Amino acid sequence: KWPRGDEKTWKEALRGVATDEPAITKAIVNHVQTSLARQPHNLDELGAYQAAALSVRDNLIVNWNETQLHMTRKAPKRAYYLSLEFLMGRTLDNALLNLGLKNKYSDTINKLGFNLEDLLDQERDAALGNGGLGRLAACYLDSSASQELPVWGYGLRYQYGIFQQLIAPDGQQLEAPDPWLQNQNPWELPRLDVNYEIRFYGHSERLEGGKAVWSGGQEVLAVAYDVMIPGYETRNTNNLRLWESKPKRGFDLNSFNAGDYERAVESSNSAAAITSVLYPNDHTTFGKELRLKQQYFWTAASLADIMRRFKNLDKPITEFPDYVAIQLNDTHPTLAIPELMRILVDEEDVPWDLAWNITTNTFFFTNHTVLPEALEKWPVPLMEQLLPRHMQIVYDINFAFLQAVDKKFPGDLDKLNRMSIIEEGFPKQVRMANLACIGSRKVNGVAELHSELVRTTIMKDFVELYGVSKFANVTNGITPRRWLDQCNPGLSQLITESLKIPRNTWLKDLYKLEGLLEYAEDPAFQRKWAAVKQSNKQRLAHYVETTLGHKVNTNAMFDVQVKRLHEYKRQSLNILGVIHRYLTLKAMSAEERKKVNPKVVFFAGKAAPGYYIAKLIIRLIVNVARVINEDPDTKEYLTMFFLPDYSVSLAEVLIPASDISQHISTAGTEASGTSNMKFCLNGGLLVGTVDGANIEIAEEVGENNVFFFGHLTPAVEGLRYQHSYHPVPVEQKSPALATVLKEVSAGRFGDPGVYEPFLNTVRQHDYYLLTDDFESYIRALSMVDEAYQDRTEWIKKSIRTAAKMGKFSSDRAIQDYAQEYWNIESVKLGDVNGA
Numbered sequence: 001k002w003p004r005g006d007e008k009t010w011k012e013a014l015r016g017v018a019t020d021e022p023a024i025t026k027a028i029v030n031h032v033q034t035s036l037a038r039q040p041h042n043l044d045e046l047g048a049y050q051a052a053a054l055s056v057r058d059n060l061i062v063n064w065n066e067t068q069l070h071m072t073r074k075a076p077k078r079a080y081y082l083s084l085e086f087l088m089g090r091t092l093d094n095a096l097l098n099l100g101l102k103n104k105y106s107d108t109i110n111k112l113g114f115n116l117e118d119l120l121d122q123e124r125d126a127a128l129g130n131g132g133l134g135r136l137a138a139c140y141l142d143s144s145a146s147q148e149l150p151v152w153g154y155g156l157r158y159q160y161g162i163f164q165q166l167i168a169p170d171g172q173q174l175e176a177p178d179p180w181l182q183n184q185n186p187w188e189l190p191r192l193d194v195n196y197e198i199r200f201y202g203h204s205e206r207l208e209g210g211k212a213v214w215s216g217g218q219e220v221l222a223v224a225y226d227v228m229i230p231g232y233e234t235r236n237t238n239n240l241r242l243w244e245s246k247p248k249r250g251f252d253l254n255s256f257n258a259g260d261y262e263r264a265v266e267s268s269n270s271a272a273a274i275t276s277v278l279y280p281n282d283h284t285t286f287g288k289e290l291r292l293k294q295q296y297f298w299t300a301a302s303l304a305d306i307m308r309r310f311k312n313l314d315k316p317i318t319e320f321p322d323y324v325a326i327q328l329n330d331t332h333p334t335l336a337i338p339e340l341m342r343i344l345v346d347e348e349d350v351p352w353d354l355a356w357n358i359t360t361n362t363f364f365f366t367n368h369t370v371l372p373e374a375l376e377k378w379p380v381p382l383m384e385q386l387l388p389r390h391m392q393i394v395y396d397i398n399f400a401f402l403q404a405v406d407k408k409f410p411g412d413l414d415k416l417n418r419m420s421i422i423e424e425g426f427p428k429q430v431r432m433a434n435l436a437c438i439g440s441r442k443v444n445g446v447a448e449l450h451s452e453l454v455r456t457t458i459m460k461d462f463v464e465l466y467g468v469s470k471f472a473n474v475t476n477g478i479t480p481r482r483w484l485d486q487c488n489p490g491l492s493q494l495i496t497e498s499l500k501i502p503r504n505t506w507l508k509d510l511y512k513l514e515g516l517l518e519y520a521e522d523p524a525f526q527r528k529w530a531a532v533k534q535s536n537k538q539r540l541a542h543y544v545e546t547t548l549g550h551k552v553n554t555n556a557m558f559d560v561q562v563k564r565l566h567e568y569k570r571q572s573l574n575i576l577g578v579i580h581r582y583l584t585l586k587a588m589s590a591e592e593r594k595k596v597n598p599k600v601v602f603f604a605g606k607a608a609p610g611y612y613i614a615k616l617i618i619r620l621i622v623n624v625a626r627v628i629n630e631d632p633d634t635k636e637y638l639t640m641f642f643l644p645d646y647s648v649s650l651a652e653v654l655i656p657a658s659d660i661s662q663h664i665s666t667a668g669t670e671a672s673g674t675s676n677m678k679f680c681l682n683g684g685l686l687v688g689t690v691d692g693a694n695i696e697i698a699e700e701v702g703e704n705n706v707f708f709f710g711h712l713t714p715a716v717e718g719l720r721y722q723h724s725y726h727p728v729p730v731e732q733k734s735p736a737l738a739t740v741l742k743e744v745s746a747g748r749f750g751d752p753g754v755y756e757p758f759l760n761t762v763r764q765h766d767y768y769l770l771t772d773d774f775e776s777y778i779r780a781l782s783m784v785d786e787a788y789q790d791r792t793e794w795i796k797k798s799i800r801t802a803a804k805m806g807k808f809s810s811d812r813a814i815q816d817y818a819q820e821y822w823n824i825e826s827v828k829l830g831d832v833n834g835a
């Protein structure tokens with residue numbers, strides 16, 4: 001039954017998606033005129049981008065609206081992906097491709113006197129994340145929407161995303177803020193009516209039956225902003241709900257009337273601060289109060305929202321886990337566990353044991369690293385002050401849990417100590433990983449090796465307690481829409497032509513790429529494949545020329561390492577390897593050099609602002625580049641660039657242009673890696689250690705198509721022990737590396753004193769095993785050089801690699817979560833008005 005007014009009047013006026021050129025033109029011009037208040041006379045590229053974006057947004061809103069109505073009516077079980085980071089990048093190109101409107105927009109925009117590609121460049125990245133963890137969340141949203149799964153993301157709407165990286169003339173990294181919301185953001189819908197009050201501080205008074213009353217303290221408002229997530233070639237458009245913090249009251253009227261204006265706005269400033277900035281730390285935690293506030297603010301708002309939606313269904317509370325699955329993206333949202341307990345016990349009057357049963361059937365926890373410095377812990381005194389009720393709940397959970405452990409392993413005090421949610425010490429700390437594991441139905445790692453390490457190291461005791469079936473694996477994936485079709489249109493086109501199936505078929509079932517294998521031997525196909533790579537290299541060269549003012553030899557091999565700067569990722573090994581190559585070239589005669597294949601090495605990546613050694617490594621890279629790029633003896637054969645301010649958009653230019661990329665973490669430290677998948681999908685080969693998803697990539701593409709080197713995971717512990725107790729001098733382990741270190745120390749690349757602290761990490765403890773792996777690394781790079789000599793063989797490897805990347809589609813990963821974890825099913829939007 002039609003809900004309101006005259007059905008015919010409504011239906012005639014309801015707009016659908018603008019899909020033909022006249023409608024698109026009208027929509028864009030309408031936004032130029034009325035949303036932007038501009039004219040053809042004063043419309044610049046930014047304005048034209050905004051008008052085009054607003055018109056696409058209108059289309060997304062129509063689909064989004066119908067999807068939400070449809071889901072509300074169908075009331076399926078839903079999954080919620082809680083992530084502090086969503087590294088979305090740009091939206092316009094992706095939205096046009098998903099809607100299938102790119103060509104039409106391109107034509108329309110031409111007629112209006114602009115070029116679509118130029119307009120796409122006007123968009124600022126939404127960079128609400130640090131690296132792999134945040135980009136993974138973005139890929140998972142794309143795959144969920146594309147597979148019509150009822151999945152929402154929940155995150156924070158930071159005013160400032162990851163900092164902008166500048167490189168000073170002396171090579172140091174400088175950080176500038178990223179005011180990404182400055183020119184208004186067309187991709188979000190403010191939902192000022194969707195808001196919740198979130199409490200901090202105050203006191204909690206226990207009542208009977210495990211209940212308590214939490215009152216007093218400070219209250220702030222969480223306001224929803226919805227970001228539309230279009231699926232690929234479906235009208236289903238999912239939602240990413242980001243919370244912004246606001247003061248509950250604008251300002252304190254009493255102080256204002258008393259003439260104390262500063263005081264009057266103080267509390268409003270402190271409320272707004274909660275979502276002001278993304279913490280720029282990757283793999284480290286700092287124990288800052290504001291970060292804990294962010295975590296609670298976000299999980300409390302998200303749970304309130306989820307609970308409200310559930311209650312609208314009018315089902316008994318015991319059915320909560322039949323309608324709600326919540327995925328915890330690392331430990332950052334772990335407070336959602338005690339928060340759900342608080343809501344159930346204190347607000348919904350659910351008995352404790354039943355509440356615990358509901359809770360532990362709702363949550364799922366993904367671990368993304370085994371590095372000890374990344375495992376979150378919060379000081380008990382801070383928790384007690386900021387979240388007094390949650391601290392009580394954590395103690396109650398822990399009490400029951402330790403009783404169960406003691407029952408199964410009587411008298412094992414060490415075990416109790418290790419497994420307790422509370423770590424003894426001064427101060428005591430709350431171990432978030434333990435809490436997340438105890439409160440979740442399943443725990444997973446992000447690649448086979450990593451999940452095995454989770455089971456045998458950080459979660460070993462828990463595996464013994466719960467059994468191994470609670471601890472599983474979902475190997476990460478990437479969306480082929482952005483990471484092939486969007487960033488590499490030439491290759492996408494070639495693939496579609498060759499496979500002789502529609503583009504949307506293989507983009508939705510990436511295993512179909514295997515059809516390329518039959519062309520690997522076909523010279524005509526090889527030429528086309530190589531031509532695409534060549535034009536992508538030219539696109540990157542153009543970027544380098546316009547940003548750094550340096551010409552790039554596109555006939556050289558392009559060797560790329562792009563990722564966050566971290567000692568465990570060993571950009572250090574790469575730069576020391578480059579120096580070695582440089583010294584070797586210098587020692588050659590001019591004749592000998594002529595036989596060498598030229599190579600261009602690209603680095604990009606940000607270091608956490610407080611990470612001293614990582615910043616030194618950047619500085620070394622920049623200064624080595626300066627020396628070798630100017631050396632007349634060698635610059636024809638070796639050049640190197642550090643591209644500042646790495647971002648999703650820069651990755652989209654870099655990745656398709658690479659011949660070879662480096663994924664060279666110390667074995668056992670990189671949980672998965674996802675850029676390795678992106679490079680291979682774009683026909684780049686891989687140099688890597690036997691670590692993370694590199695292993696599974698090699699399984700798929702064949703070990704003869706990857707260049708592995710270095711010690712294996714089981715050897716790492718022993719080598720570290722050796723470094724501490726029976727150190728062997730670098731000269732003995734690797735004379736080549738010793739020479740490299742000596743040259744840096746001698747000032748060949750600028751003031752030697754500067755780099756000593758970094759060089760000492762290699763000479764002394766060498767925790768990341770550079771000295772152990774250097775020789776085999778250099779050998780692997782020689783094998784790369786050798787393989788590159790035979791260009792036809794190289795191209796075959798490239799084709800075979802891309803052809804075998806089906807497994808690494810994030811569609812596969814999301815299906816795994818949907819079936820094995822969340823138990824949710826696709827709900828496809830009908831053809832008209834959500835029917």
Ligand code: NTF
Nearest residue numbers: 132133283368369446670671672673
């Ligand atoms: C990262 N973890 C891992 O270091 C990467 O190997 C992995 O690919 C991504 O997660 C995505 O799973 C983190 O960023 C963190 F925060 F857990 F340390």
